[in-house]
Amino acid sequence: MIDAETLAIFRTEADGLVESLEAGLLTLQERPGDRSVIDQVFRDLHTLKGTGGMFGQTELAAFVHGFESAFEAIRSGTSVASPALIAVCLKAHDHIMSLLAGERPGGAGTILADLATAVSGSAPADEQILPEVPTEASASASQESGAKTIPMMRISAERLDEMMDRVGELVIAEARLAEIAARSGVPALVSVTEDIQRLASSMRDATMSIRMTPISSITGRFRRLVHDLARQLDKPIDLVIEGEETELDKAVVEQLAEPLMHLIRNAADHGIEDAATRSRLGKSPSGQIRLSARQSGGEVEVELADDGRGLDEARIRAKAIDLGLLGLDADVGSADLQRLILSPGFSTAQQVTELSGRGVGMDVVRRTVSELRGSVDIASSSGSGTRVVIRLPLTLAIISGLLVEVAGERFTIPLSTVEEIVELPERSGPADASSRFLDIRGRLVPTMSLREVFASPPAPEMFPKVVIVGASGARVGLVVDRIIGSNQTVIKQLSPLHAGVSTFSGATILGDGAVALILDVATLVNQSKRPAPIERHLQEVLA
Amino acid sequence: MSRRILVVDDSPSLRRMIAMTLKGAGYDVVEAEDGLDALERVAAARFDAVLTDQNMPRMDGLSFIREFKSRPEGQGIPVVFLSTESEGELKDKARAAGALGWMTKPFDQAKLLSVMARVVGA
Amino acid sequence: MTLMSRPASRSLGNIDVVTLRLGQDTLAIRAEMLREVLEPVSITRVPGAPEFCCGLVNVRGTVVPLSDLRVTFGMPRTPLGPDSRILVLDLPLSGRASVVGIVADAVHEVTRVESHMLQTVPAVGTRWPPQFIEAIARIGGNFVMLPDIPAIFAAFLGGQSATTVGPQGQGAAA
Structure with missing residues (x-):
């Protein structure tokens, strides 16, 4: 174009x-x-x-x-x-x-x-x-x-990213201003600060909306892929795409392309039968791959379904036993069995074809999607096809974060997980933080000292704060030295070198140019259920 | 991190078209209007690849490639020579001068992107 | 379109390298990998990360992992000094184009290593792990080690690296 x-x-x-x-x-x-x-x-x-x-x-x-x-x-x-x-x-x-x-x-x-x-x-x-x-x-x-009816402008992705970063910084500065204004008690300052807060927040929404890109920006290559695959495999295949106008953050859309290509290849190669087999089975001779996308709440659901032969559960079971994922006598339900193909290194292709099946297929899909903070689910019924559902957050780029300080280092906690912030009662003392509980309105909440989790020097501040966070129904109190404030956090992915570090879901760049890590609250909540998080972590990495 | 590409061509429309295609694919693009201009650019910043035309005022593509490849900053940087089919012997000269390969005009956006992906990685 | 494939990057012809000091040793990194050299900036420690890559730095708005080859080569880790630099390298990780930083105690120069100056690494008799060394070069009477950066990172990603793990991994952040 x-x-x-x-x-x-x-x-x-x-x-x-x-x-x-x-x-x-x-x-x-x-x-x-x-x-x-x-x-x-x-x-x-x-x-x-x-x-x-x-x-x-x-x-x-x-x-x-x-x-x-x-x-x-x-x-x-x-x-x-x-x-x-x-x-x-x-x-x-x-x-x-x-x-x-x-x-x-x-x-x-x-x-x-x-x-x-x-x-x-x-x-x-x-x-x-x-x-x-x-x-x-x-x-x-x-x-x-x-066609010049609506004037359009192209903007480089990089400029957009830069704009997003600036918006993030603006929101941080605005938060500082709000703090000063509140302390000053000067009505004029408070009022202009409120104006600025409103502007900053609409600025953020506007910037996010610019980044939204319809899925149609990547579907062209799928049409081409299916066309090529059909010829290569000598199987008639139709691709049906629905909900192409569904929008996602541009970074999500771009990264979604590869896993979807994988799924399409799998469907064409392993799922859909050749025309003769299909006719014998009473199916229409040409196979169908259906890609559909729709928004529901803060998520987008992308589904890739084929009307092929479905997953071969017997083979998945055999392979899983072979790989040591299942015991010989394991009693596994259909759904759990099917989900096994998402495990690392799992591939059931009997023949390794040119197209797929080198044991990296579904694993890559799962990994890419979880890097996008999404989830993958799979459902298949023998003889009538396979359905893979990918759920993704609308935006990857920015979240609201709570910036905290622990032993002089700064970390960000996703604000959506924060339930409340309390002072740590002095009497509970600094020792043995992992076994401590706080009484929050009659409910006991376990606490974790982040100094301990991060192996920081154990010199507690005078008045530590506890950030109560929740994930998957459980709550934990994270003990930090100081709350710096809330900010708009532009999420940067961690490199594969840090794949073993599950305590953090990403990193962000602060206003002063330093990098701060973003806590993975779900992991921390899980850790709080077990003692000595660092030791457990060590075992994980060494395993 | 996006790859930085230098596009050398005396035609503003062509430069813009190439630049927009590359930027759309996430590359960082710097434009130069002829060989001399390009030499200034490569001295000022490091690029992941250079795309250059041949026919340009002041300094043509071949002279630029020779000069660039004789400098330390030209080492290891792939250069793609943009030629037209009527310039058969030029392609060989460009290769001899240190170009990694050539691309024949006209090319479409898909071809450009696939070449860039092969030269510098997607 | 006709395009030559890139020459095999592992071939040992004449190569341009940037030389640097790490501990008592001089190392040479292929210049084609080098994106830029930075003065030590604010380094963020990654708690719980292996010692080999326990830091993050901001390189022009990108969060880049910082690795320490001293861990790979069993050298003692010392705090960064005034001559310390961070070399920002282009390096595919798990098949994806990535950018990583490595620390150097000092960066010397960019120089050309002719193929006759290169020798392969003897399997025994060196104090460096041979699987992580691409070659050894003689530059001006001194032995310079060319670490096999892709192999080092691949081994680390594959979990075979002899790096230690844990809370004590704080050297680069010091």
């Missing part, structure tokens, strides 16, 4: 080139041997050909190519720019002008033949010229230039 602005620049540029070409030809009429003018004309032709081709002006490019080939005789000195030759060149120039104007002039062949005759007496030999049908590219380019 070429946007209207680029197209406009091309038009202006081409007009300039054609003008320069004409001027050059006219100068040559007076000074036939002028080397610099000959070079100039040649360069103009060359650029016209190159850009014309790139902008879908194939007819123009082909014609200019012929013109250029003929003019090469003058440049190389085998021919002189005689008045007769210049006359034909000028005709060729006029032809270019009308091509650029979008007219459909005839006689290109005659002009080129005349040119060739004028330079050497023979017709151009090297190229088949002049496709008469407009190509797809030129058609879409002209459509684009015609």
Whole structure:
């Protein structure tokens, strides 16, 4: 796709080139041997050909190519720019002008033949010229230039990311301002601070909405993939896509492409039977892969379903036993068995085909999706197909966070998990934090000292705070030194080097440029149920 | 982290088209209008790849590639030469000068992106 | 479109390297991997991370993991000094283009190593783990080790690295 602005620049540029070409030809009429003018004309032709081709002006490019080939005789000195030759060149120039104007002039062949005759007496030999049908590219380019009803602008993804970062910083600064304003008690300051808070929050929403991208931005490649797979595998396959307009954060959409390609490959390769088998089974001869997306609440559900043979549970069981995932006598339900194919290194493909089945398929899907903070579920029924459901958060880029300090280091806790913040009663003392409980309105909540979890020096602050967080129905109190404040946290993924560190779900860059880690509350809540988190962590990493 | 690509071409529309295609795919793009301009750019910043045209005022693509490849900053940086089919012998000269390969104009966006992916990784 | 495939990156022809000091040793890293060299910036410790990569740094708005090759080569870890630098490298991790930082006690120069200056690593008789060394070069009478960066990181990701784990891994953050 070429946007209207680029197209406009091309038009202006081409007009300039054609003008320069004409001027050059006219100068040559007076000074036939002028080397610099000959070079100039040649360069103009060359650029016209190159850009014309790139902008879908194939007819123009082909014609200019012929013109250029003929003019090469003058440049190389085998021919002189005689008045007769210049006359034909000028005709060729006029032809270019009308091509650029979008007219459909005839006689290109005659002009080129005349040119060739004028330079050497023979017709151009090297190229088949002049496709008469407009190509797809030129058609879409002209459509684009015609459809200017809503002015659109393209923005680089990087600028958007930068804008998101700035918005994050703005919200942090605004929070600091609010604190100062509240302390000052100056009504005018409080009121202007409220205005700024409102503006910052609508700014954040607006920026997030710019980042939302419809799934349709990646479905083109799926259509192509299914088309290619169908041919490669010699199976008729239809791809049905629903809910293409569903929007997700652009980073999520981009990263979703690969796992979906994987699933589509799997469905085509292993799921869908060949036409003969399908007919025998009473199914329609062509298989169907259905990709559908829809938003529900703060999540988007993307489903990939096929109407193929379904998962082979007996083979999954055998493979799982083989891999030591299941005991020989294991009593596993259908759903749990099917979910096993999401385990690392699991692949049941009997034949390793060129397309899939090197034991990395579903594992990659699961890993990518969990990096996107989403989940994968699979359901299959023998003989009628497999359905994979991916659930993803609407946005990856930014969350509200609570910035805390522990032994001089700063960490972010996702605000959505924070239930309340209390002071740690002094009498409970610093020792043995993992076995301590706090009485929160009659309910006992276990607490964890983050100093201990992070193996920080055990010198407690005078008045530690406890951040009560909840995840999957359980609660835990995280003991921190200080609450710095809430902020908008732009999430950056951790590198695979830190895949073993489950205490953190990501990192973010603070206003002063330092990196702060984001706590994975679900992991911490699970740890709180067991003693000595660090030891357990050690075992995990060493295992 | 996005890859930084230098696009060298004297045609503003072509530069813009290539730049927009690459930026759309997440690359960082810097434009130069001819070989001399490009030499200044490569001296000022490190690029992951360079795409250059041949026919340009002041310094053409071949001279640029030779000069760039003789400098320390040119080592290990893939250069893709943009040529047209009528420039057969130029492709070999470009390779001899140190270009990794060439791409024939006209090319479409998909082709450009697939070449860039092969040259610098997606 | 015709495009040559890239020359095999592992071949040992003439190569450009950046030399650096790590402990008492001089190392050389392929210049083609190097994105930039940074002065030590604020390093964030990752509690619970293996000692080999227990830090994070902000490189132009990207969070980049910081690794310490001293752990791989069994050298003592000392706090970063005024000459310390962070080399930001382009390195595929688990098949994905990634950026990692490594610490150096000092960075010397970018130089060309001719193939005749290179020798492979004897399987025995070196104090460095041979599987992590691509080659040894003689530059100006000194032995310079070319660590096999992809192999080191691949081994770490594969969990085979002899790195220690745990709360004591704080050196790079010091």
